[in-house]
Amino acid sequence: MSTRLAYSSYPFPDASGVFDGHPAIGLPVTALPTPAPLIDLPTLERNIATMAAFFADRPAAIRPHSKTHRTPVVARMQVAAGAKGVTAPKTSVAEAMVDGGIDDVFVANQVVSPAMIGRLVALAGRARVSVLTDDARNVAALSEAAAAAGATLDVLVEIDGGMGRCGTRPGAPTVALAAEIARAPGLRFAGVHVYEGHLVQVPDRAERTRATEAMLDLGLETAGLIRRAGIDVETVTCGGTGTYDISGVYPGVTEHQAGSYVYMDPGYQRKAPAFGLAFSLLSTVLSTPSPDRVVVDSGLQVLSTGGGEAAAKGHPELALKGLSEEHGTFIRTDGGATGLRAGDLVEIHPGHCCAAANLHDTVYAVRAGAVEAVWAVTARGRSQ
Amino acid sequence: MSTRLAYSSYPFPDASGVFDGHPAIGLPVTALPTPAPLIDLPTLERNIATMAAFFADRPAAIRPHSKTHRTPVVARMQVAAGAKGVTAPKTSVAEAMVDGGIDDVFVANQVVSPAMIGRLVALAGRARVSVLTDDARNVAALSEAAAAAGATLDVLVEIDGGMGRCGTRPGAPTVALAAEIARAPGLRFAGVHVYEGHLVQVPDRAERTRATEAMLDLGLETAGLIRRAGIDVETVTCGGTGTYDISGVYPGVTEHQAGSYVYMDPGYQRKAPAFGLAFSLLSTVLSTPSPDRVVVDSGLQVLSTGGGEAAAKGHPELALKGLSEEHGTFIRTDGGATGLRAGDLVEIHPGHCCAAANLHDTVYAVRAGAVEAVWAVTARGRSQ
Numbered sequence: 001m002s003t004r005l006a007y008s009s010y011p012f013p014d015a016s017g018v019f020d021g022h023p024a025i026g027l028p029v030t031a032l033p034t035p036a037p038l039i040d041l042p043t044l045e046r047n048i049a050t051m052a053a054f055f056a057d058r059p060a061a062i063r064p065h066s067k068t069h070r071t072p073v074v075a076r077m078q079v080a081a082g083a084k085g086v087t088a089p090k091t092s093v094a095e096a097m098v099d100g101g102i103d104d105v106f107v108a109n110q111v112v113s114p115a116m117i118g119r120l121v122a123l124a125g126r127a128r129v130s131v132l133t134d135d136a137r138n139v140a141a142l143s144e145a146a147a148a149a150g151a152t153l154d155v156l157v158e159i160d161g162g163m164g165r166c167g168t169r170p171g172a173p174t175v176a177l178a179a180e181i182a183r184a185p186g187l188r189f190a191g192v193h194v195y196e197g198h199l200v201q202v203p204d205r206a207e208r209t210r211a212t213e214a215m216l217d218l219g220l221e222t223a224g225l226i227r228r229a230g231i232d233v234e235t236v237t238c239g240g241t242g243t244y245d246i247s248g249v250y251p252g253v254t255e256h257q258a259g260s261y262v263y264m265d266p267g268y269q270r271k272a273p274a275f276g277l278a279f280s281l282l283s284t285v286l287s288t289p290s291p292d293r294v295v296v297d298s299g300l301q302v303l304s305t306g307g308g309e310a311a312a313k314g315h316p317e318l319a320l321k322g323l324s325e326e327h328g329t330f331i332r333t334d335g336g337a338t339g340l341r342a343g344d345l346v347e348i349h350p351g352h353c354c355a356a357a358n359l360h361d362t363v364y365a366v367r368a369g370a371v372e373a374v375w376a377v378t379a380r381g382r383s384q
Numbered sequence: 385m386s387t388r389l390a391y392s393s394y395p396f397p398d399a400s401g402v403f404d405g406h407p408a409i410g411l412p413v414t415a416l417p418t419p420a421p422l423i424d425l426p427t428l429e430r431n432i433a434t435m436a437a438f439f440a441d442r443p444a445a446i447r448p449h450s451k452t453h454r455t456p457v458v459a460r461m462q463v464a465a466g467a468k469g470v471t472a473p474k475t476s477v478a479e480a481m482v483d484g485g486i487d488d489v490f491v492a493n494q495v496v497s498p499a500m501i502g503r504l505v506a507l508a509g510r511a512r513v514s515v516l517t518d519d520a521r522n523v524a525a526l527s528e529a530a531a532a533a534g535a536t537l538d539v540l541v542e543i544d545g546g547m548g549r550c551g552t553r554p555g556a557p558t559v560a561l562a563a564e565i566a567r568a569p570g571l572r573f574a575g576v577h578v579y580e581g582h583l584v585q586v587p588d589r590a591e592r593t594r595a596t597e598a599m600l601d602l603g604l605e606t607a608g609l610i611r612r613a614g615i616d617v618e619t620v621t622c623g624g625t626g627t628y629d630i631s632g633v634y635p636g637v638t639e640h641q642a643g644s645y646v647y648m649d650p651g652y653q654r655k656a657p658a659f660g661l662a663f664s665l666l667s668t669v670l671s672t673p674s675p676d677r678v679v680v681d682s683g684l685q686v687l688s689t690g691g692g693e694a695a696a697k698g699h700p701e702l703a704l705k706g707l708s709e710e711h712g713t714f715i716r717t718d719g720g721a722t723g724l725r726a727g728d729l730v731e732i733h734p735g736h737c738c739a740a741a742n743l744h745d746t747v748y749a750v751r752a753g754a755v756e757a758v759w760a761v762t763a764r765g766r767s768q
Contacts, residue, residue, distance in 0.1 A: 166671035287550040
């Protein structure tokens with residue numbers, strides 16, 4: 001009897017990713033095979049409530065970015081707390097969110113390949129779907145597909161606010177593209193997107209505020225020009241966790257896409273201290289090559305290296321020395337003994353929760369040291 | 385009808401990870417949703433044949449590291465070409481390899497948690513399984529579990545050859561641990577492992593050779609001391625792709641664990657030019673913010689950032705500017721125009737194939753521009 005066959009006797013998750021009756025439910029976390037991805041439920045619930053409360057009485061709505069968790073169960077918690085819908089990084093993540101019960105998804109990206117345009121338009125027949133563009137040929141392709149399917153697709157123009165990635169230039173080029181969308185069959189011009197991704201981690205708060213507001217001014221001026229051209233601009237959307245209380249309250253902004261706050265990262269937390277670290281990898285000490293050093297069984301294949309430094313929960317005396325594929329090495333920088341030995345358990349917070357979450361098919365939701373629920377990360381690996 | 389439900393009508397792969405009758409088989413690669421993980425079959429076959437030919441008449445055997453591909457179909461190709469078995473980074477990868485038809489797996493790591501020791505010993509009842517240790521308490525735990533299960537587990541001592549991760553010190557401490565293993569019920573002392581992971585990427589070939597051989601001398605001297613203590617040392621194992629023709633031919637070495645050669649990385653290739661780049665992500669140009677720059681739909685969530693720089697296949701004029709989660713930006717460093725526009729297809733080779741392969745559940749095996757086979761990456765995400 002193979003382990004894979006044994007796994008297939010697990011209950012399948014439902015469409016929203018809940019494993020009812022998973023054999024891990026009720027177990028102490030110490031019984032899990034490590035590395036084990038854990039979600040600390042009290043911290044997760046507090047993070048969601050904190051963000052929801054911040055936006056509850058504001059002009060702008062929160063539309064959390066599902067790229068962080070890729071888990072419909074978490075998205076449903078965010079919507080239940082007041083989020084308007086979710087943001088998705090790609091069409092295939094949006095599909096997973098709709099399959100999991102979310103009825104309003106914004107794909108904050110260009111969709112240009114014929115296969116993915118087809119899937120996007122099909123999804124727009126099942127839920128409210130909006131998408132970005134920065135190109136007239138792309139507008140024509142989206143329009144043709146939507147019209148042929150009898151669907152209506154909400155389209156926003158991505159304005160490059162200085163990040164230098166995708167996006168139109170503010171001003172006339174954006175107005176022209178908005179007009180193109182407004183008259184395209186099957187499409188509805190829904191607004192503009194301008195993203196401060198290059199600014200959300202600026203360490204100095206005053207500098208971060210100044211630069212973000214300058215960027216937003218470009219987007220809002222362009223939104224004004226579009227309105228003056230007789231085209232309604234329903235949505236002005238932006239945002240990341242490092243600026244939720246800057247761009248999220250700036251007059252004229254209607255939606256904010258913060259994502260990382262829900263799991264949070266050790267480094268990012270210094271810029272958004274209202275949120276706790278909800279995601280960790282329960283890890284086993286494999287070796288203690290010297291008294292000041294421990295090697296754990298969590299490496300870059302479970303923590304990722306996508307920016308930011310991993311940290312050992314409850315061990316401020318330990319610093320990350322390095323990650324190899326299947327090993328993480330931590331040291332006491334003061335040269336003292338760690339007091340840990342092979343077999344001991346340590347929780348490691350990933351340096352970049354969005355990249356780490358995309359490495360795990362399921363996560364264990366934990367309260368008071370026991371597994372309360374098991375969730376499928378149904379959008380894991382979905383980058384199409 | 386949801387996309388997820390449509391997916392579930394796909395044929396399931398067999399235990400070795402082959403999708404018979406997958407609807408993508410026979411399609412031109414241009415029909416795949418992007419980013420799409422591609423394996424170039426002629427390059428893969430050539431890489432496997434080249435490594436097999438190198439070891440065919442040598443004293444040492446090749447035991448390729450399955451951490452690179454995590455795909456039993458590829459492991460079976462390696463074994464069919466002459467590999468002795470495979471190396472695995474963790475017990476759960478070893479399980480996937482045995483499930484996929486490999487009958488000899490070396491777990492080149494410590495296994496210390498009770499849950500994983502139990503799974504390792506169960507696996508040893510189904511295949512030849514060997515494992516590393518560097519600790520007497522771990523030896524006792526392995527012995528107790530193996531004896532209780534009536535299994536025999538091959539155990540090697542990991543010697544720290546200067547990498548500073550896991551491992552015993554060369555000389556007396558290693559001899560003592562070998563003796564401990566040799567007398568432990570349920571265990572068989574199988575040899576020593578010493579790994580030049582810190583040396584495989586040394587750019588200067590002469591310096592790489594000198595340092596690797598100095599490290600091997602430490603391991604081989606210790607193997608001599610163990611033999612003098614009356615204990616047989618069947619296996620002396622080491623190796624990475626950057627040193628296969630250094631440590632793989634060093635007298636006294638019996639097995640080599642090179643892994644990356646099978647898919648290869650753009651940077652690593654400079655140290656092992658006999659191997660081609662077999663793994664890529666078929667990507668779509670999303671945007672061309674300036675004539676010298678393209679943004680593709682492959683970012684760190686499909687390419688990973690685990691060391692090394694991604695490269696655009698067939699486009700030596702393009703250099704990686706940066707990866708964000710779902711975007712890759714490439715520029716012409718000479719300021720010239722790329723000639724690409726939104727919607728064009730480009731293949732991107734990941735900077736670190738082992739980390740990138742662990743992001744994909746299935747890969748498309750391609751010959752002459754068409755999908756010849758679809759393989760399940762059954763060990764993806766298995767880091768326990």
